[in-house]
Every structure is written in C-alpha cells, then in structure tokens.
Amino acid sequence: MSVSATTSETEVMTEPVRKSSNKSVWLITPGVIWMLLFLVAPMLMMVYVSFWTQTTFKITPDLTTKSWVTFFTSETYLNSLWTTIRIWLIVLAATLIVGYPAALFVGLFVKNKTLQTALLVLCVIPFWTSFLIRVLAWRPMLGKEGAINLILMKLHIIQQPIEVLLFSELSVVIGMTQIYCVFMVGPIAFMMGRVDQSIIEAAQDLGAGFWRIFRTINLPLTMPGVVVGAIFVSVMVLGEFATAAALSGRKVNLLGNIIVTQVGSLKWAFAAVVGVVLTVLMGIVVAGLLRVVDLKKEL
Template sequence: MTAQETSPALLRAKRDRRRALMLLSPGIAWMVLFLALPMLMVIWVSFWTQTTFAVTPDLTTASWERFLTTPTYLDAILTTVRIWLTVLVATVVVGYPVALYIGLFVRSKTVQTALLVACVIPFWTSFLIRVIAWRPMLGTEGAINVILMKLGIIHEPLTFLLFSEFSVLVGMTQIYCVFMVGPITFMLGRIEPSVIEAARDLGASFWTIFRRIIVPLSLPGVVVGAIFVSVMVLGEFATAASLSGRKVNLLGNIIVSQVGSLKWAFAAVAGVVLTLIITAVISLALRLVDLRKEM
C-alpha cells in the first residue's frame, strides 16, 4: 500500500463510509424487503394469465389491454383524479385559515396545542364510524335537510347530499383536512413575529404581508399537507363505498372488488396504475418546494 492509501485522512474517510453504510443498512434492507420487492411482485403478477377461476404465472398483457381499453376503468381513473383534485383544493381552502389562526394569531403554545388536539379528536374513534356518521347528516331526513326546511330555505329535501359524489367529497374533506392543518400550522409557527412587525413598520398592509411573507414561508407546509392528503385520497375506497351507494367508482374500489373476486392479475394492474399516479403526484409536489432545504 502506498503512503497516500495509508494516510490518516483517507483511513478515517473509509472508516466513516463503513460506519455510514452500517447505519443505513437496516433502513435499506427494510425498504428493499417491504417496499421494492412487494412492488416488483405486484408488477410481475399484473402480467399473469387470469382466467375465470384461477390465475397462472404465464406472462401476458391481456389484463393490461383489458384495463386500458375498457371505458369503465378509464372513467375510474378520471374520477379518482377529479375527486383527488377537488378534495385537495377543499382541504387547502378549509385548512389554511384554521392553520393561520392557530399558527399566527394564537400566541399561547398551550392553547395552540389544545386546538391541534381538538382537530384530531375525531381520530380517536373508528374510521368507518366517522364516515358513516355523515349519513344521518346528509340524508333526505338528515340534520341538514331538517334545518334548511325549518328555516324555510328549501321546501323539499335535497337528494344530492347523500349517495352522490358530493357526499364523498364532503366526507373526504372532513376526514383528511387535519392532515393539511398540521403541517401548515408547523410552518406558520416558525415565522418570526419580528419579521411581520418589521413589515408593518414599513407600512405593509395585512394582505401584502400575507401575500409576500406568510404564503411563501408556509408553502412547504402546504406541500407536505398536499402529499399526505394526496396519498390517502388517491388510495381511498371505504368513503366512496359508504357515502356514494357505490355510485362513485375509484381505483381503490376496483382493487377491492377484483381482489374479492380472486382476480389477482387485474387487481395488480389497477394497483400499478394507482402507484404510478401517486408517484407522479408526489414527484410534482417535491419539485415545487425543496423540503430538505425548507423544513
């Protein structure tokens, strides 16, 4: 070995690389075993031959061709993307003002914590209970219709409130809004009050401060919240099945129905398509903001 290869700096660098590899190896092994290999298995199964009562490992593109040429499944993709976009916008519109109030206008950390805990109280009960609880609210004889009729705003029950795409949007927005509130509140809480005070001293109005300071500094929180909401909404099936009366067909519902029918290959195709959509959404979100730099 040469003197350069045995220099203390080089030996120390090699030792640091070995130590870093040892520290990373459990995480890498976990990712390979429980993420990469299962995903590769799903892709492989999507090319298996599917018959009425069985699936064989003979590779074919029949399931892919059927999925990509059937209007029902193409409509399911469009419906999934449309509902995802609508819920994403709705959670930002509803969640941002709540996060703004908690993160900037509430000075006490104790009160902030209490308000955030109040936002997650619904998660103390079952997911299905939270979904089904909307039925007595949105039904033709539900609370909303009864209140509107007693106030004289309507003269007959509104039928679109339940078992429709509207009810699915309402349910998903309520369920996942907290995942938008949390990250935005965290980022707003990091804004130094002195920055806002300096802007006020310079004569900036509230809307100027909001547009030029608050929104840019809270954008990483919006992106993180959007990732959380997107992953969960795109993979949804229970809310759509419970509140739409199976009138809204999402990719998640197709996967569940195909697995229930033991059509593993076709379910794998839908799973791969859904994974590609989620990956594209997350990649786009991460391109908007460098989270490693901002968080």
C-alpha cells in the same frame, strides 16, 4: 518537526471518518432490508403479476398484456381513473380552502403556545374513533332525513330535503374533506408558527399592510407546509376506497374500489394492473408537488 506533526494529525483525522462511515452503513442496513423486503419486492411482484394470465378460476404465470389492454380499452375503468383524479383534485382544493385559513388562525393569531397545541390536538380528536365510524357518521348527518336536512327544513330554508347530500359524489367529497383536512392544517400551522414574529414586524415597519404581508411573506414562507400537506392528502385520497363505498351508494367508483372488487373475485392480475396504475399516478403527483418547493432547503 512541524511536518511530522501534520502527518500524524491527518492520520488521526482520517481514522474517525472511516469508522463513522462504517457506522452509518450499519445504521442504514435494517431500514434498507426492511424496505427491500416489504416495499420494493412487493412492488416488483405486483408489476410482474399484472402480466400474468388470468382465467376465471385460475391465474398462471404465463406473460400476457391482456389485463393491461382490458384496462385501457374499457370505458368503465378509464372513467374510474378520471373519477379518481377528479375527486382527488376537488378534495385537495377543499382541504386547502378549509385548512389554510384554519392553519393561518392557529399559527398567526393564537399567540399562546399552549392554546396553539390544544387547538391542533382538537383537530386530531376525531382520529380517536375508528375510520369506519367517522365515515358512517356522515350518513345520519347528510341523509334525506338527516340532521342537515331536518334543520334546514325546520328553519324553513328549504321545503324538500336535499337528496344530493347523501349517496352522491358530493357526499364523498364532504366526507373525505373532513377526514383529511387535518393533514393539511398540521404542516401549514407548523410552518406558520416557524415564521419569526420580527419578520412580520419588519414588513409592517417598512409600510406593508396585512394582506400585502400575507401575500409576500406568509404565503411563500408557508408553501413548504402546503406542499407537505398536499402530499399527505393526495397519497391518502388517491388510494381511498372506504369513503366512496360507504357514502356514494356505489355511484362513485374510485380505482381503490375496483381493486377491492377485483381482489374479491380473485382477479389478481387485473387488480395488479390497477395497483400499478395507481402507484404510477401517485408517483407523478408527488414528484410534481416536490417540484413546487425545494423541501430539503426549507426544512
């Protein structure tokens, strides 16, 4: 009696499991097809094209490593790779320095949930205008006769306008930091808000002061937010070209700018090489960041 009851029960148990795995296949199919068609296939295509033979007016599918050799032997292109990495590191550090305290403030000191949301929305408001306007708006701000120079001169802090403010690497860093900072603030503030208040109180009760609590509790508990923010910022900054084009006066050439000019002159094979290099670079950066924190465990 009991044996037969058990067997019929297991049959009942296995049935829905098989059904649900069928169902999960159907649920994932559209996504997989989409990714294969529009992500994996184009990437493979790009790798393939990077080995094509490029002549001035024509590109033929005869495999050659000429474009790759050109990239890794030309000082211009290696410099641009280095510039990209340098700008990325500086902007990443700058967004962290500006963003972390802001997130700390919103997530820790603003107790009112509504005000918290309002402050985060405030960070997003610049995104209501177009990207180009946001970048170009820095010109009247940073220019030789721009707002900052005018104000500093009027206050007699400087006698001569600071020329390095615009059309330099500095202006590119300033512009990018402003644009991408919010991607750092958001995830960190989110993680900060998730830290249970009673945990902080417990640490206080055990005798720890504010900075000790920050270092031993808040900082490690918000690391996942920092990593997510860093991934957002890294991916966007590494692929950037518009800010550099608009604010550097052609002095800063990122890998993105090279792709734009190469595609502009129909040098598809070479653009593909730069694209592959950029993708690999991003892959390394993201993989490295994910090593820092086990996101699956934290989220």
